[in-house]
Amino acid sequence: MKQTSVNLFHIPVVDLLHQIQERYQYTYDFQKHVILLENESREVLGQIRLPLHLIINDQLEIVNECAQVLYLSVESGNAAICVMEGKTNIYHTTFSAYMTRKKQGVSQIKYLNKKGKSRAGSRVRLAKTIEFFENINSTLTELLVNHVIDRIALNCSTTLIPYLHQSKVPCPFEKKDDRLYKIPLHISQSNFTNLDKAIKKLMAPMLLYDIRFKERFEGFENC
Incomplete structure (x- = not known):
């Protein structure tokens, strides 16, 4: 096809x-x-x-043309969050962490599945990984408290999803939250510039x- x-x-x-x-x-x-x-x-x-800022019902009637949408893009070591109200960006922030083994270019999460975490460098990267997801979830929690979010647009690999939801700081939405929307575009790197480009394409x-x-x-x- x-x-x-x-x-x-x-x-x-x-x-x-x-x-x-x-x-x-x-x-x-x-x-x-x-x-x-x-x-x-x-x-x-x-x-x-x-x-995504347009909300309709099953009869294709427009319910809201200015929905609030939270966008989250996560990769190993980088993440970006944006909140859009209609077509206006009302909030954005980024996160970074030392999570990648420099020589191999492999994330600490993938490495742990193969080699464990006995070396000092691995323990540092593991600590940074934990802190990375805790910081993301802390920000998400604050945003969901302060904004009425209609949809949550997510770009995150299946490898990282469990770390988002198993963090000591709970993820403020469930894996099967009705508002979840998988971003249907490739985002080469999870920074504000690339996430903003994807959002504009989706408008x-x-x-x-x-x-x-x-x-x-x-x-x-x-x-």
């Missing part, structure tokens, strides 16, 4: 939702925040990825579809 994508930034959201209702059967997937576009036989032809609706059904979507490209 060959998939293509079309940026729909040029179509007002109200008009976009109206087009969908007129032209397709559809299903809204809250977790992925996409509208599945279907034919009369309920076969999925494509999907529209919606901006525009995006049409993704199987190239076999191109004729069903020509109207969007020509709007």
